[in-house]
Amino acid sequence: MRLFAAVLPPARAVDELREAVRALPADGRLRWTGEAGWHFTLAFMGEVDDRVLPDLRERLRRAAAHTDPFGLRLHGCGHFGDRALWAGAAGELDSLRMLAERADAAARRAGVPMEQHRRYTPHLTLARCREAVDLRPYLEALGPFEGTRWQVGELSLVRSNLPVSGVPGERPRYEVVAAWPLGGGA
Template identity: 35%
Template sequence: MNERIQDATIRVFIALAPPDDAKEELARALRPAYDAYPRMRWNRIEDWHITLVFLGELPRPAVALLRPALAELAGSRHPLHLSLRGGGHFDERVLWTGIGGDVEGLRLLAGEVRALVKEHGVAFPDRPLNPHLTLARSRRDDASSAVRAAAGLSGFTGRTWWAERLHLVGSNFGRGPGPIHYRDIEAWPFSGAS
């Protein structure tokens, strides 16, 4: 019965994804941290994303209702010129890199996405947007690793790139032991006029 309930819901967020070459550039900058802090729980490069809104566990029909509206929103928006830059940490345990470029456009897009989700009757934890890309988490017994790794990223400035798609992402695929993996439920191009 419990498995049937889990199958009826999906853990969902709406995000932007940097292109592979921008992620690879950051991964090269992280090589010293990978070597220095092997006990950190490093996110897989293919899962790196910039969350616009985290919706949590949703019934599958609610997810289906959002898809046409998100497609329409993406079709009316133009791509955003962004970059990955610097490093920081939350609560001394979560390592992240920041976002540069059209951060104001990113904030406007996030506001539009959040308003659309609310209009469709989906409640979510409404946290302030702090544009970042999560890289890793320290273990409780080694919280200072994230702080030290963030200091090592302080001078990182990645190339600029275009965020060209809005992604609806699920994160409970392959439930069971082991790390969570993300997968696009659907993604839509930003095809509005620049």
């Protein structure tokens, strides 16, 4: 199954971001991600063999237990080249980065082949495009966005179900398959 570790924003944060995104200019070349897909990916694992799942789950549980809850908020925006627009994060980013490092290490130690390691950039993908798009109007509009602070208290293991119908505009579906409290809480 196709998996990744993530921090999921609470409903209030999603509501605030939805309102900000709703005010953005329309451009049919952008493929907007659905709200159900708004998350901070910590470690993308791709296809994971069922045989490593028990060890992976245990290692992710330990990674969560070794990370204290921390404050985060959606903040501003950014882009990857001219093909992806994202919302950023502010708050205890060192804690978010540490959780990402621990999730990546947990996957590697469980035997999941991971991509080459690079510094974690906290982002929540809002839109992608196949061709170059001038993202400046979106960056200017979302740049001052400040969401309400929330307490991150959980690490989630999420399954990504890619579209298979061939219907234009179909989006991946995401399903939380396991979650662990940060700091070893119940």
